[in-house]
Amino acid sequence: xxxxxxxxxxxxxxxxxxxxxxxxxxxxxxxxxxxxxxxxxxxxxxxxxxxxxxxxxxxxxxxxxxxxxxxxxxxxxxxxxxxxxxxxxxxxxxxxxxxxxxxxxxxxxxxxxxxxxxxxxxxxxxxxxxxxxxxxxxxxxxxxxxxxxxxxxxx
Numbered sequence: 265x266x267x268x269x270x271x272x273x274x275x276x277x278x279x280x281x282x283x284x285x286x287x288x289x290x291x292x293x294x295x296x297x298x299x300x301x302x303x304x305x306x307x308x309x310x311x312x313x314x315x316x317x318x319x320x321x322x323x324x325x326x327x328x329x330x331x332x333x334x335x336x337x338x339x340x341x342x343x344x345x346x347x348x349x350x351x352x353x354x355x356x357x358x359x360x361x362x363x364x365x366x367x368x369x370x371x372x373x374x375x376x377x378x379x380x381x382x383x384x385x386x387x388x389x390x391x392x393x394x395x396x397x398x399x400x401x402x403x404x405x406x407x408x409x410x411x412x413x414x415x416x417x418x419x
Contacts, residue, residue: 366396
């Protein structure tokens with residue numbers, strides 16, 4: 265009798281689950297991001313990724329929403345390893361904390377680097393600072409400098 269009740273419960277469970285439609289993500293449309301540039305000018309926040317996607321808005325979340333709306337795929341920020349924030353715009357990092365992993369490496373720079381080539385450099389010369397350390401009060405960011413197509417990380 266107990267076994268019969270178990271079969272009925274399983275059948276009901278399967279029927280209920282089948283009534284809901286599952287919306288997955290097409291993996292072919294994912295755009296995994298490795299590096300993010302973050303800057304602010306005249307009250308407008310700019311984001312750019314190494315995938316070439318850009319967004320702007322009055323907050324980091326608004327810029328990300330703008331970026332996702334214009335992207336030709338699904339922006340996947342969970343894979344981001346590096347954040348480069350324009351020098352003097354470091355306060356924007358607090359808005360990224362909810363969007364990116366605390367283990368993301370962070371550095372600052374005076375201008376947006378070539379986003380396609382900076383990832384290779386940062387993989388070889390990883391900044392010691394992470395978003396989690398920044399959130400916990402450590403405020404000394406390494407400085408990324410690009411000159412004549414070459415990068416240097418100081419600090």
